[in-house]
Amino acid sequence: xxxxxxxxxxxxxxxxxxxxxxxxxxxxxxxxxxxxxxxxxxxxxxxxxxxxxxxxxxxxxxxxxxxxxxxxxxxxxxxxxxxxxxxxxxxxxxxxxxxxxxxxxxxxxxxxxxxxx
Amino acid sequence: xxxxxxxxxxxxxxxxxxxxxxxxxxxxxxxxxxxxxxxxxxxxxxxxxxxxxxxxxxxxxxxxxxxxxxxxxxxxxxxxxxxxxxxxxxxxxxxxxxxxxxxxxxxxxxxx
Numbered sequence: 001x002x003x004x005x006x007x008x009x010x011x012x013x014x015x016x017x018x019x020x021x022x023x024x025x026x027x028x029x030x031x032x033x034x035x036x037x038x039x040x041x042x043x044x045x046x047x048x049x050x051x052x053x054x055x056x057x058x059x060x061x062x063x064x065x066x067x068x069x070x071x072x073x074x075x076x077x078x079x080x081x082x083x084x085x086x087x088x089x090x091x092x093x094x095x096x097x098x099x100x101x102x103x104x105x106x107x108x109x110x111x112x113x114x115x116x117x
Numbered sequence: 118x119x120x121x122x123x124x125x126x127x128x129x130x131x132x133x134x135x136x137x138x139x140x141x142x143x144x145x146x147x148x149x150x151x152x153x154x155x156x157x158x159x160x161x162x163x164x165x166x167x168x169x170x171x172x173x174x175x176x177x178x179x180x181x182x183x184x185x186x187x188x189x190x191x192x193x194x195x196x197x198x199x200x201x202x203x204x205x206x207x208x209x210x211x212x213x214x215x216x217x218x219x220x221x222x223x224x225x226x227x228x229x
Contacts, residue, residue: 003161033216042121042208042219043162056216089160106217108154108162
């Protein structure tokens with residue numbers, strides 16, 4: 001069974017440019033997460049989807065970040081415009097069912113490493 | 118607020134040594150879940166274990182074992198007879214009534 005697939009693996013852009021990351025979760029997983037991981041830190045949640053609905057986006061900087069999950073499957077995370085401080089790894093994860101109070105096992109992709117120059 | 122502290126930033130051991138990774142957590146929730154994930158150089162986080170707050174039984178899985186002590190709010194992870202393939206960053210994480218909160222991780226280097 002295929003795992004969580006993310007693309008691109010690496011992206012280098014200049015500041016003020018837009019960038020988008022794509023995630024294909026494990027088939028059948030209704031919950032999808034985007035995490036931000038800075039160097040030397042643990043992942044931090046940006047947004048969580050239950051099917052198509054964003055149920056927790058409180059940590060998403062909405063002035064420049066946006067996300068969507070069309071048809072409750074694939075998801076895209078966009079940054080526009082990118083800033084130097086956005087350089088990090090963006091991780092996508094999915095889980096089968098579960099909730100905040102009874103979390104399921106999260107399966108992570110390999111991440112998209114963004115470098116903003 | 119939920120908080121996970123992994124005080125050990127980096128640990129180096131020689132192959133076949135045992136090593137314990139510490140995890141201390143803070144939560145006001147009475148029901149919560151604790152996790153350990155492994156992040157090898159390839160980048161993806163690999164799930165290792167999930168325990169709920171009502172199950173304080175220690176668990177052993179091959180060379181891995183976990184010691185959950187509610188009295189000290191700790192959920193430590195021990196690798197017995199470490200191998201080079203164990204080299205990775207290990208994250209402890211906590212979920213109560215909020216989404217998963219990760220510690221900063223412990224980088225384990227196992228030297229042949």
